[in-house]
Amino acid sequence: MTKNKANIHTALLQVMGDVGYVQKQGKMVFGATKYNYAGESDLIAALRPSLIKAGITFYCLSSKGINCDDVVTEKYDKYQKQTVVQLNHRHCAEYVFRFTHAESGTYIDACAIGDGLDAGDKAAYKAATGALKYALRQTFIIETGDDPDKVSSESQGGTPTRTATSIKKELAEIFDEAKELKNSDELNALWVENGKFLNGLKETSLDHYEGAKDQFATIKSLIEQLEIR
Numbered sequence: 303m304t305k306n307k308a309n310i311h312t313a314l315l316q317v318m319g320d321v322g323y324v325q326k327q328g329k330m331v332f333g334a335t336k337y338n339y340a341g342e343s344d345l346i347a348a349l350r351p352s353l354i355k356a357g358i359t360f361y362c363l364s365s366k367g368i369n370c371d372d373v374v375t376e377k378y379d380k381y382q383k384q385t386v387v388q389l390n391h392r393h394c395a396e397y398v399f400r401f402t403h404a405e406s407g408t409y410i411d412a413c414a415i416g417d418g419l420d421a422g423d424k425a426a427y428k429a430a431t432g433a434l435k436y437a438l439r440q441t442f443i444i445e446t447g448d449d450p451d452k453v454s455s456e457s458q459g460g461t462p463t464r465t466a467t468s469i470k471k472e473l474a475e476i477f478d479e480a481k482e483l484k485n486s487d488e489l490n491a492l493w494v495e496n497g498k499f500l501n502g503l504k505e506t507s508l509d510h511y512e513g514a515k516d517q518f519a520t521i522k523s524l525i526e527q528l529e530i531r
Contacts, residue, residue: 310403310410313356314442320352323445340446342435349438357404362397363411365430369394373419376469376510385509393418393425397433401441412437469510472499476514480521489522 324340353360370393379386394417402409414437418428439446476496483489493500500514 307406308357308403309406310358310401310408313358313403314401314410316356317349317352317358318442320355321348321442321444324348324439326446340439342431342438344446345435345438345444348444349442359402359404361400362430362434363400364398365433366396367393368396368415388421390419390421391423391425393429395426395429395433397430397437399434399437399441412441414440473510473514473517476500477517477521480518483521483525486522486525489518489525493518 324344326340326344370391373390373392375388375390376385377388378384394415397414397416399412399414400409401412414433416429416431416433416436418425418430418432420428438444476492480489480492483492500511
């Protein structure tokens with residue numbers, strides 16, 4: 303029986319057998335958000351020896367921009383005691399990485415999406431780093447314990463990013479509903495129902511929070527006058 307010749311598939315299988323788990327070495331601490339993660343450097347450090355041993359070269363074959371735009375975020379700065387508006391640049395792109403078996407010349411391509419957000423000039427680099435990390439992780443099916451679909455930013459302690467426009471739109475919808483209410487109890491219930499969003503504005507946009515309180519107080523006053531009559 304003729305022995306199968308080595309190719310990219312047998313080489314990838316060899317690496318998969320060598321590297322099954324990557325320890326989380328990175329630590330993220332930002333406000334209330336705290337978690338450990340396996341970064342790009344952790345994956346490269348774990349995979350590089352096995353890739354060399356298996357005779358696999360690896361490089362980015364191509365990239366294609368999907369979405370590049372600016373995102374405005376607002377956050378209350380407790381030191382400055384005011385809402386700070388920040389312009390962030392977003393870069394989202396599709397990357398194709400090629401794994402080639404040096405001896406046989408056979409190869410496979412892996413596609414990954416990278417998405418980066420930065421106030422300076424690092425959005426594109428963050429996108430490329432993220433794409434590289436997940437291309438390596440998913441190609442070799444490496445367990446790290448990180449699952450971007452399992453834990454949301456909110457449950458990690460963070461606040462979802464909202465633009466100033468989206469905040470105003472959501473508040474307008476709440477106020478429109480409030481104006482249709484007939485008594486104070488219904489108005490109080492509406493605040494409770496939207497409490498997570500409204501109270502969250504104290505941290506992200508104090509001006510909007512104070513404005514919402516004033517608007518609710520005005521509507522409540524009008525409702526109470528009607529109730530008296």
